[in-house]
């Protein structure tokens with residue numbers, strides 16, 4: 001079959017690779033759509049140490065082609081979305097229903113062959129049924145670009161009805177965070193991004209106000225004025241400045257949830273202030289299959305409108321070149337040409 005395969009750092013190309021063979025308990029899936037996320041660009045650039053020969057792609061929607069012995073409840077022809085990692089099912093986190101924190105994960109497209117391919121084999125524990133109303137491209141990105149901010153706002157951030165929420169970084173995750181914060185009952189949503197295009201997207205997604213940190217001499221003070229009373233901040237960038245900006249925007253009792261990944265080491269406010277105001281900082285990683293199922297449900301009933309979330313579809317054969325193009329906020333989905341359906 002055809003797949004996009006990593007070469008040396010910076011290289012990815014369309015190759016013929018061996019057909020995946022599902023083990024017992026696994027299914028063979030025809031990939032209908034695979035989302036391209038920021039992580040894939042880091043993988044192709046060689047930043048994450050993923051070895052040559054790996055097929056990237058961890059945001060996948062497809063159709064089951066074959067089942068194996070031991071598979072129950074799934075049939076050929078079923079449409080599915082994939083959880084982005086194959087988890088062990090036996091560690092503490094898995095048993096506690098927090099498989100996003102599995103101690104022995106095989107992340108698709110990193111430790112295991114991913115979805116930039118015509119077919120993929122996965123265990124049933126990684127499958128989420130894709131409702132008929134949800135198109136392939138949306139089903140692919142739901143597991144990451146939509147379920148990740150959902151997990152961060154609800155499970156980690158414990159968003160309450162009536163709160164003012166600040167979203168820092170209005171890219172793929174942040175725009176969905178704006179929509180989800182509204183859906184979960186936020187009274188006001190403020191989106192922060194230096195890019196005009198991203199701020200416009202946040203307004204379209206339902207932000208009450210947008211804020212350009214680069215237009216201000218003292219961004220922390222200015223954001224505090226705009227975000228007055230904010231008790232939940234979601235940081236989707238992963239840089240020291242943006243984490244510190246998020247902390248500065250919090251009112252007493254506020255929670256900062258950091259989703260943006262990076263290697264920076266942000267500073268806490270002076271402890272007297274941090275403790276006196278009972279601020280807290282949380283990390284949030286990915287989502288669980290149950291949360292993916294929840295967001296797919298919200299999409300299928302029309303509660304969550306993601307009709308603008310996939311801006312570009314490219315065929316697998318022409319997809320290698322997008323990794324050398326500039327990376328805008330537009331979400332791209334790769335579509336293998338040969339659909340069985």
Ligand SMILES: [Zn+2]
Nearest residue numbers: 037038039144
């Ligand atoms: Zn991703």
Ligand SMILES: [Zn+2]
Nearest residue numbers: 088091094102
């Ligand atoms: Zn586990």
